[in-house]
Amino acid sequence: IGSGRFLYLSDINMNDSKYGANFGYNYDYHRDGISVKRYSDPEITWEKSAKTNFALEFTLFNDLNVTAEYYTERRKSILQQRTSIPASMGLWVQPYANLGEAKGHGVDLSLDYNKYFANKSWLQLRGNFTYATSEYMVYEDYEYPGAWWKQKVGYPTNQTWGYIAEGLFVDDNEVANSPVQFGEYGAGDIKYRDVNKDGKITDLDQVPIGYPKEPEIVYGFGASYGYKNWDISVFFQGLARESFWIDYNNVSPFFNTVDTKVVGNRV
Known part of the structure; x- marks a missing residue:
C-alpha cells in the first residue's frame, strides 16, 4: 500500500x-x-497466516547430509481495495478492506557432501533447490461478463495480464480488416489478438501471460576443494519459472521525455 x-x-x-x-x-x-x-x-488489521511444515533431515554414508522440507500456507484477511461498491454510495474513493485469501505450498531441498582424504585434502559438494507457488482463493474483482480469464482467483498472486501479440501488420489493408486497436497504429505495428471476439482490442482481451514476476524455482550448486592451506570454490545459482517484463518507458528512446533538455545534438 x-x-x-x-x-x-x-x-x-x-x-x-x-x-x-x-x-x-x-x-x-x-x-x-x-x-x-x-x-x-x-477495523483494518494484519493478515492472518496458518502454516504447516514437514521436514526431514538425515545423513548417508557419513558423508552426505540431506535436508528436505515441504510446507503449506493459507493466508486470510489480505488487504485489498474494494471494487464492488456502487457509485450510488457517493464515495470519493474505494475503501480498503481485509477480504482476500490465498494459499501456497512449496518444497526446499538441500544436499551437502563432505569428504576428507588421507593426503590432507578435502572435497565439498553442495546443492539446493526451492520451489514455491501461491494463488488467490478469494479476490474481489470487477465483473467481466464473457471474460472469465480476467478473474484473479486461481492464478498466482504475482501473475501478469497482457495482450497476445499475433505478429506485425503487413500492410494497411490488413489493418483495415482487423479488430480496432487503441492508439495510433499502421503497417509494421504489433497486431493484438481479439480474445473475446468483439471486433476491438480492449482491456477485456488481456489474458494471463508468462510466469509470475517472482521466480517459483531457485536452485544452486557448487563445489570446494582444499589441500593443506589452499582451497578453491565455485558456486552457480539460477532462477526458473519467472517472467521479466521490460519497461518501455525506460528503454525506448525519446519516449516520455517531456522535461528532457536538448543541447546541440546531445540529450
Missing part, C-alpha cells in the same frame, strides 16, 4: 484545484476545494 500505512486515519486534500471555485468581482478570486483521498477505517 506504499505510503498509506495509517489506514485508521483519513487523508483529506485541503487544496484540490479540481474542486475549487472563483468568487468576487469578475470572479478574480480563486479558492481550492476539498477532496477525500482515503477514508479512515479502524
Whole structure:
C-alpha cells in the first residue's frame, strides 16, 4: 500500500484545484476545494497466516547430509481495495478492506557432501533447490461478463495480464480488416489478438501471460576443494519459472521525455 500505512486515519486534500471555485468581482478570486483521498477505517488489521511444515533431515554414508522440507500456507484477511461498491454510495474513493485469501505450498531441498582424504585434502559438494507457488482463493474483482480469464482467483498472486501479440501488420489493408486497436497504429505495428471476439482490442482481451514476476524455482550448486592451506570454490545459482517484463518507458528512446533538455545534438 506504499505510503498509506495509517489506514485508521483519513487523508483529506485541503487544496484540490479540481474542486475549487472563483468568487468576487469578475470572479478574480480563486479558492481550492476539498477532496477525500482515503477514508479512515479502524477495523483494518494484519493478515492472518496458518502454516504447516514437514521436514526431514538425515545423513548417508557419513558423508552426505540431506535436508528436505515441504510446507503449506493459507493466508486470510489480505488487504485489498474494494471494487464492488456502487457509485450510488457517493464515495470519493474505494475503501480498503481485509477480504482476500490465498494459499501456497512449496518444497526446499538441500544436499551437502563432505569428504576428507588421507593426503590432507578435502572435497565439498553442495546443492539446493526451492520451489514455491501461491494463488488467490478469494479476490474481489470487477465483473467481466464473457471474460472469465480476467478473474484473479486461481492464478498466482504475482501473475501478469497482457495482450497476445499475433505478429506485425503487413500492410494497411490488413489493418483495415482487423479488430480496432487503441492508439495510433499502421503497417509494421504489433497486431493484438481479439480474445473475446468483439471486433476491438480492449482491456477485456488481456489474458494471463508468462510466469509470475517472482521466480517459483531457485536452485544452486557448487563445489570446494582444499589441500593443506589452499582451497578453491565455485558456486552457480539460477532462477526458473519467472517472467521479466521490460519497461518501455525506460528503454525506448525519446519516449516520455517531456522535461528532457536538448543541447546541440546531445540529450
